[in-house]
Amino acid sequence: MDNQVWVEVSVVVSPESAESVSELFSRYTDSVVVEQGVEFRGPDDRGTPYGPCRVCAFLDLDDRLETTKRKISEGLWYLSRIRSDIPEPTFRTIEDQNWMESWKQFYHPVFVGEKIQVLPAWIENQHPEKLAIRIEPTMAFGTGTHPTTQLSLMLTELYVRPGEPFIDVGSGSGILSIAAILLGAREALGIDIDEESMRSGRENAERNGVADRITFTRRTIPELMADGEALNEAPVVIANILTPILEALFDVGMADLVAPGGVLLLSGILTDQDERIRRAAEGRGLTFEKRLLIEDWAGYAFRKAR
Structure with missing residues (x-):
């Protein structure tokens, strides 16, 4: 069976903007991930989030892809009019692998x-x-x-x-x-x-x-x-x-x-x-x-x- 291929879209934004970007991405896919660093600030701290967030989503490689990419880019542009820290998105192709073997x-x-x-x-x-x-x-x-x-x-x-x-x-x-x-x-x-x-x-x-x-x-x-x-x-x-x-x-x-x-x-x-x-x-x-x-x-x- 051929390996499945996805397109990842991602942006790095402030924690305050991450929720808005996640909501935008979720209109086009259920696969949305938010990544953020964690630090320990004291003996009772179990981990405190810090720093910017990387918000990414995974899009199916199908005949709707170019339309979806354009809509996401437009949505981010409109968000950037409200929040100045929102950049243009990065898109990259990711091919599925048999990770259980490759790692x-x-x-x-x-x-x-x-x-x-x-x-x-x-x-x-x-x-x-x-x-x-x-x-x-x-x-x-x-x-x-x-x-x-x-x-x-x-x-x-x-x-x-x-x-x-x-x-x-x-x-x-x-x-x-x-x-x-x-x-x-x-x-x-x-x-x-x-x-x-x-x-x-x-x-x-x-x-x-x-x-x-x-x-x-x-x-x-x-x-x-x-x-x-x-x-x-x-x-x-x-x-x-x-x-x-x-x-x-x-x-x-x-x-x-x-x-x-x-x-x-x-x-x-x-x-x-x-x-x-x-x-x-x-x-x-x-x-x-x-x-x-x-x-x-x-x-x-x-x-x-x-």
Whole structure:
């Protein structure tokens, strides 16, 4: 079957103008997207939109295309009489692809620490001397390519001991829980609020033959702490999440998951957020032990008193 072809129309405008442009585009297609940057402005900020918006729409390549393009251009011209920031539109042709296959060319084995390699699921293992974690990249975070995931894997390799349990807060693709089991952990618990992460984690655990030793749950930390039957304490607890969320997790008891004498491993932290994360950890009775760096990202180990 021939690949479908669309024409993308886009403009970059202020947030105030984005709604008007979106309404105009929606007269001609249901495929309208608004993109805008996000920044974190404080420990309680979950993300604040900032900067200009890119509004784009996708038009069918059919016999009405030229008429539609003209009407959109005219509509934007009239809007520009009211709002001065509205430019002329940009049109470009986009050919549909089999993305499930085409993006695979960008994934390659990633070697982390001394023992670990992260393999895309479809690539043959050329280094059997390494522990191979096979991951199918999906929407869930954690494919091994990002510095924060690599820092987390390095810390996991350093601190996991055979026969001990492991807790992974914000488990995403399940890569850290899988690594812990392959490194000898007795069992692992992956915690995440996202249903896609639950599905991805379970599938990746099956793919690596460790599904019977990893439990994935959407329960909150307070819910786990209140359940005397669940795994709610471990000598190694890890969280690879952005700093504002790590600070919020401290507030709901993340440090309580760490067994006496155990370690809390943290990643997802920019190097200029060092003081913030140390203050949050030390405020819960944890002591700084180790810091690893890759580019602008840092990973930490904090020790809990016995």
